[in-house]
């Protein structure tokens with residue numbers, strides 16, 4: 001029987017009041033903001049669909065970790081907690097904290113890319129594309145054709161077009177491609193997932209040409225959940241086991257901890273390459289901070305260490321995706337086009353599409 005009522009798998013013990021507005025007031029406020037949502041005052045917003053980024057409530061365990069945060073400049077206990085929690089999931093040797101995902105991107109592309117290079121991705125997120133282009137490289141989106149048709153139903157619309165990737169490598173030459181990226185889930189393509197089979201195929205192709213594969217891992221936990229639900233052979237695996245397998249096929253990742261890190265701020269960059277890690281840490285010191293805090297407070301590192309594990313909990317993922325699909329289905333029923341409503345999750349992107357503005 002289909003589940004009609006979605007019960008949150010958590011108790012809410014803290015609330016923040018929001019101000020009720022009338023339709024008339026909202027129309028006036030939107031007009032005054034020239035329909036640019038970034039120009040609205042948050043206090044005037046009743047239901048905020050601007051972003052899913054860093055806006056969630058933290059858990060009791062995260063708040064407890066915040067209180068235990070170690071603010072020592074070097075050798076902080078919170079960094080050790082952060083590193084071991086992330087390594088437990090991604091398995092990469094170096095974990096470099098940054099203040100946001102885009103800072104991790106800037107450091108990765110600043111070190112790995114140069115003018116004239118090409119970076120393929122299923123779809124670059126806007127900050128990722130900007131950071132690739134900032135170093136004079138070209139960002140190429142190679143999502144499968146199904147991923148470009150919003151109304152089409154396909155279980156893994158975020159998949160990389162592996163044949164197109166191979167054609168690109170052959171056309172421009174391996175030496176112009178310093179790395180390939182897979183964004184999981186594919187945020188700028190409607191938050192659509194990437195299958196493990198596609199990860200495996202992309203990884204095999206990259207390996208055959210000696211090109212490192214990186215994940216933009218912002219929604220790695222959600223992606224694991226979709227693999228569990230939709231891909232043969234994964235229904236008995238936990239989201240954590242699925243995530244661990246996925247990261248094994250790559251060489252590193254960038255992450256916005258404001259997504260599946262469940263924190264209000266933070267990010268990180270991972271690699272198993274010692275030389276690259278050293279160069280990245282050198283750049284980090286110039287702009288973010290020492291490699292054991294990367295621009296974050298010890299309490300932020302501690303909150304991420306806890307949040308990234310909690311994001312993989314099945315009850316939470318089931319609730320999250322079911323409630324998002326519920327909202328998506330109702331928006332679709334109201335006649336508003338959204339990206340693949342049934343079981344999908346694309347509300348964040350859709351809100352952006354309906355109310356055009358640039359982030």
Ligand SMILES: Cc1ncc(COP(=O)(O)O)c(C=O)c1O
Nearest residue numbers: 053100101102125127187218256
């Ligand atoms: C897929 C993806 N990559 C990178 C980023 C950038 O992360 P941050 O906002 O933490 O800089 C985001 C943020 O929305 C994202 O969704």
